[in-house]
Amino acid sequence: MTRRITRRTAAKLVLSASAALALPIPIAGEPAGKTSPRAILRPNERKLLEKSVGQLRVAARKIQQMKIPMGTEPAFVFRAQPPKK
Amino acid sequence: MTPEQALDATVAEAAPFIRSRQLSPVALAEASLARLETTGRSLNAVAALTRVRAMEEAHTAEQEIASGRYRGPLHGIPYGAKDLLATKGIPTGWGARPLKSQTFEEDATVIRRLRQAGAVLVAKLAMIELAGGLGYNTPAASSSGATSNPWDRSRWSCGSSSGSGSCTAAALVGFAIGSETWGSILCPSAFDGVSGLRPTYGLVPRTGAMALSWTMDKIGPMARSAEDCRLVLGAIAGNDPADPSSLVETGGREGGAAPPSSDARAYRVGVVRPAFGKIYDREVEAAFEEAVRAISGLGPTVSDAKLPDLPFDETAVLIITVEGAAAFEPLITSGRVRELVEPGAKWAGEAARSVSGVDYVRAMQARRLIQQAFEEIFDKYDLLISPTMPIVAAPLANKLEKAFAYNDPLGSGGNLAGLPALSLPCGFSKTGLPIGLQVVGRPLDESRVLTLGRLYQENTDWHRRRPPRPPAKPA
Numbered sequence: 160m161t162r163r164i165t166r167r168t169a170a171k172l173v174l175s176a177s178a179a180l181a182l183p184i185p186i187a188g189e190p191a192g193k194t195s196p197r198a199i200l201r202p203n204e205r206k207l208l209e210k211s212v213g214q215l216r217v218a219a220r221k222i223q224q225m226k227i228p229m230g231t232e233p234a235f236v237f238r239a240q241p242p243k244k
Numbered sequence: 245m246t247p248e249q250a251l252d253a254t255v256a257e258a259a260p261f262i263r264s265r266q267l268s269p270v271a272l273a274e275a276s277l278a279r280l281e282t283t284g285r286s287l288n289a290v291a292a293l294t295r296v297r298a299m300e301e302a303h304t305a306e307q308e309i310a311s312g313r314y315r316g317p318l319h320g321i322p323y324g325a326k327d328l329l330a331t332k333g334i335p336t337g338w339g340a341r342p343l344k345s346q347t348f349e350e351d352a353t354v355i356r357r358l359r360q361a362g363a364v365l366v367a368k369l370a371m372i373e374l375a376g377g378l379g380y381n382t383p384a385a386s387s388s389g390a391t392s393n394p395w396d397r398s399r400w401s402c403g404s405s406s407g408s409g410s411c412t413a414a415a416l417v418g419f420a421i422g423s424e425t426w427g428s429i430l431c432p433s434a435f436d437g438v439s440g441l442r443p444t445y446g447l448v449p450r451t452g453a454m455a456l457s458w459t460m461d462k463i464g465p466m467a468r469s470a471e472d473c474r475l476v477l478g479a480i481a482g483n484d485p486a487d488p489s490s491l492v493e494t495g496g497r498e499g500g501a502a503p504p505s506s507d508a509r510a511y512r513v514g515v516v517r518p519a520f521g522k523i524y525d526r527e528v529e530a531a532f533e534e535a536v537r538a539i540s541g542l543g544p545t546v547s548d549a550k551l552p553d554l555p556f557d558e559t560a561v562l563i564i565t566v567e568g569a570a571a572f573e574p575l576i577t578s579g580r581v582r583e584l585v586e587p588g589a590k591w592a593g594e595a596a597r598s599v600s601g602v603d604y605v606r607a608m609q610a611r612r613l614i615q616q617a618f619e620e621i622f623d624k625y626d627l628l629i630s631p632t633m634p635i636v637a638a639p640l641a642n643k644l645e646k647a648f649a650y651n652d653p654l655g656s657g658g659n660l661a662g663l664p665a666l667s668l669p670c671g672f673s674k675t676g677l678p679i680g681l682q683v684v685g686r687p688l689d690e691s692r693v694l695t696l697g698r699l700y701q702e703n704t705d706w707h708r709r710r711p712p713r714p715p716a717k718p719a
Contacts, residue, residue: 211595218558219603222610233608
């Protein structure tokens, strides 16, 4: 005896499988950003992502090591200062 | 002066002929379009020709001048704009395949101001996709493909204002508009042998321009002389209430108004020699040192200047990475980032998310200290000079992470502190590739920067050289 499955059940089965990780993002009809981009990267691409992350961490560490006086105003509202002379 | 001669000349040289009606803006636009159609296309330097608009603006210019209504030195001059500046009804693709047919309802403020000055828009110019906002590692990272250097087509024009540099150097347009977040005006100016000005942050409005890094993006002219840069800046600078970053108080310095002194003897010039290491091309070094001697000969006080030991590059990298990922979030989350040429764009958003909010704020604090450090430097000097790039134009096939593997403290620091900088041709390699010299000034001190550039060019002829023109194809 065969059991009929609904489209919803079929979709659940498909999307719960590991194959879902291989789906391109965005999945048609799904809200954007639902699947981690990391999940769809090939192994060599993941290595390159890790390399990028590592480089950013090195940069952040270098700034962390700076002696920045407490209360230093971040340059969010950046204003170029006119010449004094 | 024929239209062909006018295209090879500077704006300042061609303008009097237009004013006196010896040179027709219509004929000049046609000549420019013809060169763009052939040479421009072969260089991969053109995103789109704007023929219909160009001919309409050229005819208007001709009629106005004939009726005695001359608008100024840009009237009737053909120019190209980097394809990140909105132009009403004409696709503005930001160099990115997924956005190739993107259009806007209004002109960017810079485009509108140039129209008011009577300039004729002949083309949208090729650029690196998203101005490199999600990173790039090859010159081919553009919907137009890699833009060739007109001095040697196997070499890169640099980016991200690739077409602006290439078309200006090849004399296809009178001048071009580029933009810089870190190096995107100065590098193509050096590689292509043109004069390019990165204005003070906030001096030129960005309304209608693609945002990559809100706190660092600048728009500026690329031309065939420092004087031409001054003329173009005069037309595009000044407050625009629609741009929150646009400076209100500029002390009347728009357009490089008359400097405190045009006598170079009054200037204190600091020579910055960054530790470029092994990558520093000896021919670039020799040309730069010769330029230092030439500038000394103009009469200013010239002495060595040293930048403090601060994490200039790291601070710029963190800020641009994070702001770029935020700017292009819709492309990242929609997955359309996968349509970009650069493979690394696929994970750029993910990499940027690894930077914590604390790290970003710390970078902004570091930036404040960098700004203060430059204020102290400019207590001692009026201007800084340095090689624009330590290398000549890189081969098109090169990976950029290797070609550009050096520290760029004056480039990153200058952009972080919003300083104006001008790149000038200062020599050529034995293989005929241009070498650039940069002049950096205090914020809003475009006057001194441009004046030193003009004086240098009055005493040298590097900016007068033009790349070989390819033979015309038989009809």
